[in-house]
Amino acid sequence: MSVLQMQRFSICAMKKDRKAILEELQSLGILEVDTSVIEGEVLEKMDTLSQKQLFERTSALADQALNVLAEYEPEKTSMLSSLEGKALIEKQDYQKMVDNKEALLQSANEVMALGKEIAESKAAIMRLETQIETLTPWLNLDVPISYSGTRKTAVIIGSVGKAVTLEEIYTEIAGHVGELEAMDIQIISENSAQTCIAATCLKQDAQVLEDALRTLGFSRPTQTSNLIPAEQRAQLQKEIAALMMAIEETEGKIRAKANDREELKWFSDYYRVRAQKYEVLGTIPQSKRTFLISGYVPAKVSQELQNRMEEKYDLNVDIEEVPKDEEIPILLQNGKLSGSVEGVLESYGLPTRYEIDPSRVMIFFYVFFFGLMLSDAGYGLVMFLACAVLLKKYPRMSEGMSKSLRMFMYCGLSTVAWGILFGGYFGDAIQIAAKVFFDYELTINPVWFAPLDDPMRLLIYSMVFGLTHLFVGLGIKGYMYLKDKHYLDFFCDVVLWFAFLIGLVMILLPSQMFASMSQMNIVFSPAVNTLAKVLALGGMIGLLLMSGRSSKNPVLRLALGAYDLYNVTGWLSDVLSYSRLLALGLATGVIASVMNQMGSMAGNGIFGAIVFILVFVVGHIFNMAINILGAYVHTNRLQYVEFFGKFYEGGGRKFAPFKAITNYVDVKEEKKI
Amino acid sequence: MSGIVWALLGAAMSVVLAGCGSAYGVGVAGQAASGVVTEDPSKFAKVLIIQLLPGTQGIYGLLVAFITLSKVGLLGGSAADLSLTTGIMIFAACLPIGVVGLVSAIHQGKTAVAAIGVVAKKPDQFGKAMLFPAMVETYAILALLMSILAVNAINV
Numbered sequence: 115m116s117v118l119q120m121q122r123f124s125i126c127a128m129k130k131d132r133k134a135i136l137e138e139l140q141s142l143g144i145l146e147v148d149t150s151v152i153e154g155e156v157l158e159k160m161d162t163l164s165q166k167q168l169f170e171r172t173s174a175l176a177d178q179a180l181n182v183l184a185e186y187e188p189e190k191t192s193m194l195s196s197l198e199g200k201a202l203i204e205k206q207d208y209q210k211m212v213d214n215k216e217a218l219l220q221s222a223n224e225v226m227a228l229g230k231e232i233a234e235s236k237a238a239i240m241r242l243e244t245q246i247e248t249l250t251p252w253l254n255l256d257v258p259i260s261y262s263g264t265r266k267t268a269v270i271i272g273s274v275g276k277a278v279t280l281e282e283i284y285t286e287i288a289g290h291v292g293e294l295e296a297m298d299i300q301i302i303s304e305n306s307a308q309t310c311i312a313a314t315c316l317k318q319d320a321q322v323l324e325d326a327l328r329t330l331g332f333s334r335p336t337q338t339s340n341l342i343p344a345e346q347r348a349q350l351q352k353e354i355a356a357l358m359m360a361i362e363e364t365e366g367k368i369r370a371k372a373n374d375r376e377e378l379k380w381f382s383d384y385y386r387v388r389a390q391k392y393e394v395l396g397t398i399p400q401s402k403r404t405f406l407i408s409g410y411v412p413a414k415v416s417q418e419l420q421n422r423m424e425e426k427y428d429l430n431v432d433i434e435e436v437p438k439d440e441e442i443p444i445l446l447q448n449g450k451l452s453g454s455v456e457g458v459l460e461s462y463g464l465p466t467r468y469e470i471d472p473s474r475v476m477i478f479f480y481v482f483f484f485g486l487m488l489s490d491a492g493y494g495l496v497m498f499l500a501c502a503v504l505l506k507k508y509p510r511m512s513e514g515m516s517k518s519l520r521m522f523m524y525c526g527l528s529t530v531a532w533g534i535l536f537g538g539y540f541g542d543a544i545q546i547a548a549k550v551f552f553d554y555e556l557t558i559n560p561v562w563f564a565p566l567d568d569p570m571r572l573l574i575y576s577m578v579f580g581l582t583h584l585f586v587g588l589g590i591k592g593y594m595y596l597k598d599k600h601y602l603d604f605f606c607d608v609v610l611w612f613a614f615l616i617g618l619v620m621i622l623l624p625s626q627m628f629a630s631m632s633q634m635n636i637v638f639s640p641a642v643n644t645l646a647k648v649l650a651l652g653g654m655i656g657l658l659l660m661s662g663r664s665s666k667n668p669v670l671r672l673a674l675g676a677y678d679l680y681n682v683t684g685w686l687s688d689v690l691s692y693s694r695l696l697a698l699g700l701a702t703g704v705i706a707s708v709m710n711q712m713g714s715m716a717g718n719g720i721f722g723a724i725v726f727i728l729v730f731v732v733g734h735i736f737n738m739a740i741n742i743l744g745a746y747v748h749t750n751r752l753q754y755v756e757f758f759g760k761f762y763e764g765g766g767r768k769f770a771p772f773k774a775i776t777n778y779v780d781v782k783e784e785k786k787i
Numbered sequence: 788m789s790g791i792v793w794a795l796l797g798a799a800m801s802v803v804l805a806g807c808g809s810a811y812g813v814g815v816a817g818q819a820a821s822g823v824v825t826e827d828p829s830k831f832a833k834v835l836i837i838q839l840l841p842g843t844q845g846i847y848g849l850l851v852a853f854i855t856l857s858k859v860g861l862l863g864g865s866a867a868d869l870s871l872t873t874g875i876m877i878f879a880a881c882l883p884i885g886v887v888g889l890v891s892a893i894h895q896g897k898t899a900v901a902a903i904g905v906v907a908k909k910p911d912q913f914g915k916a917m918l919f920p921a922m923v924e925t926y927a928i929l930a931l932l933m934s935i936l937a938v939n940a941i942n943v
Contacts, residue, residue, distance in 0.1 A: 458914070460914075461911075461912075461913060461914025461915070462914055462915070566854075569935055569936060569939055570936065573932070573936070690929070691925060693928065693929065693932050694925070694928045696932065697847070697928045697931045697932050697935070698928075700850065700935065701843075701846055701847065701850050704850045704853050704854065705846065705849065705850065705853075707853075708849070708853055711862070740839070740842070740843075740846065743836060743839055744843055747836075747840065747917060747921050748921065748924075750914065750917065750918070750921075751918060751921045751922075754914070754918055755918070755922070
């Protein structure tokens with residue numbers, strides 16, 4: 115359980131080795147580059163921005179090409195494929211790809227071009243379809259829309275922006291121009307939004323007629339063509355069909371490129387890694403022939419790194435301790451068990467340089483409380499098996515994911531244990547099934563007791579567990595004070611509180627109130643009672659006098675002391691908060707039995723059995739999901755608010771070494787430190 | 788009116804009030820969560836977890852109702868013959884989770900909306916964001932506890 119000590123590791127080397135050294139450091143991934151401390155007049159930094167951006171663009175191009183490929187030739191993935199993690203590939207395969215990178219770049223560009231072609235064709239189809247749509251009302255017209263008439267007659271084609279009948283049109287025209295010599299009006303199509311009409315008259319009357327029509331809201335169509343509408347539609351449809359064909363052909367070409375997919379992924383990663391290298395290259399100071407690189411390295415590997423570097427290259431290595439007041443990046447070192455809660459710890463905040471890494475204490479309480487809240491052997495077993503199988507099946511999943519799964523696996527084990535203690539196996543499924551289908555009154559006795567029969571008892575235990583948790587937290591605070599040799603703080607902020615609280619608890623235990631609540635009569639000997647009073651009173655007076663010791667003013671000091679004493683209400687609410695252990699534990703069991711009861715309602719027989727199994731599966735999956743979520747959230751809360759509140763601040767910065775951060779693959783390295 | 792009616796009314800109140808609160812809470816949080824997912828589908832799991840947080844009150848209500856019903860024998864078997872006083876006592880015992888469940892779920896829902904906002908902008912702060920709605924839940928848990936203890940303590 116520890117925060118790893120860091121050392122400052124500085125290299126001064128010849129420029130000719132620059133590329134090799136940077137690549138070596140990147141593949142080792144144990145140095146966090148921080149060159150802010152290096153100063154010097156002759157040193158200059160290289161401007162690598164444009165190179166870096168070029169690499170980033172190339173990497174992004176490959177990513178986009180992969181997206182296009184995925185769109186037309188999806189990869190076969192299972193639901194759990196996100197757990198698979200990055201594939202591990204051989205170095206020589208990777209090298210082969212790097213040698214082939216020009217071809218891959220061209221391939222990526224081709225895929226992009228094909229994708230663009232399809233997009234353009236699709237846009238064109240959209241355009242043509244709109245045209246067909248505007249043409250639809252005119253389909254009954256057997257002359258082109260632009261048709262203006264014969265030698266003697268004029269044809270006026272257009273639309274009125276509302277629904278009108280032939281009669282209304284004739285009436286309107288008659289009202290304006292009186293009787294025309296010869297006139298014929300046809301309605302071509304009609305809907306509520308517009309009426310399309312074609313009017314025929316003698317050429318000399320054309321203007322008069324059109325003016326009369328305009329009073330109805332008549333207008334000429336915007337679309338004009340020399341083709342008869344039906345013919346025009348056929349032509350447009352032919353164009354669309356041709357475009358469709360083209361798209362299909364292009365899709366085929368893209369599919370043919372799917373063979374390059376794996377290599378394109380490597381290609382994208384290759385440029386991503388190069389961009390990262392150039393980013394670091396831009397930060398390191400260089401003189402004419404040499405360059406300097408400096409940063410943090412975990413102390414335990416610094417020696418090895420030095421040997422390795424000196425063996426391979428001509429360079430000078432400097433290892434120094436980091437000054438006491440300088441913040442170091444935080445890297446935690448924990449075993450498999452306690453390391454599994456690092457994710458939970460990290461989302462609260464990593465410890466700072468001089469804080470303690472609480473993982474090892476946390477894992478115990480985390481697993482303990484989680485199990486108590488879920489407390490069903492069946493659910494625990496399902497959880498444990500699911501996590502174990504996933505961990506086994508996907509050994510290359512990301513580190514954070516495998517940590518969380520491992521944590522849930524342990525939590526599942528603890529849930530099994532609590533379930534057996536409380537007698538919960540998918541609620542009361544076994545008893546119900548025995549009763550309904552075999553008419554047999556089966557009783558499964560809990561190893562300890564059933565919480566629903568005696569909730570007071572579990573409530574008291576929950577608070578005892580809670581108080582233990584809180585005391586451990588306060589104890590860690592004391593340990594930290596002792597480690598830093600702050601003995602006065604240790605006495606005032608930790609010992610006095612322990613005395614005060616233990617005294618209070620010992621006064622409470624034999625009281626009438628506690629006896630009526632817990633049905634337990636605890637009788638202490640008079641000596642113990644006196645001890646309790648002495649502890650409580652001594653602690654109280656001590657706190658009153660000492661808590662405000664930073665203040666010189668005696669009145670203020672007493673006031674601060676009194677304020678600190680008021681924190682006892684905080685302790686009370688913290689302890690009460692552990693009642694959620696009981697509440698959530700009961701919730702799991704009761705809802706599970708509701709599900710079982712519902713399943714048993716169809717009676718026995720084959721139909722009843724089918725209903726029971728269906729309800730059992732669906733109901734318990736639902737209950738498990740909702741209660742695992744609840745247990746997870748509230749276990750976190752108990753850690754973050756109650757436990758960490760006693761001693762832990764966090765706020766450390768995570769160790770971010772210079773390494774190859776890839777998206778798709780990891781390359782096998784021959785030797786790691 | 789005999790006692791059993793009051794007891795049933797109590798059970799109904801705990802389910803109805805707490806359930807309404809949770810429905811509101813999960814509803815508003817779901818709206819916020821959908822907004823986040825349209826922008827970034829990869830945050831689905833995180834916002835879903837936060838969306839579900841105000842849902843627990845409804846479950847607590849169900850829990851108390853179930854305990855009440857099985858206490859008065861309405862679940863299978865014959866209903867107990869309750870005196871009016873006992874019935875009203877059971878009704879009173881159901882009130883905490885009903886009323887507190889309703890109010891706390893509404894507020895937890897609003898807090899969850901804000902927490903989803905945190906996840907949308909800073910996904911790495913998920914742990915802290917989750918904590919704010921969980922704080923509201925404390926009071927629902929305390930009410931649940933009181934209801935369970937009270938229902939359990941009444942002799943039928």
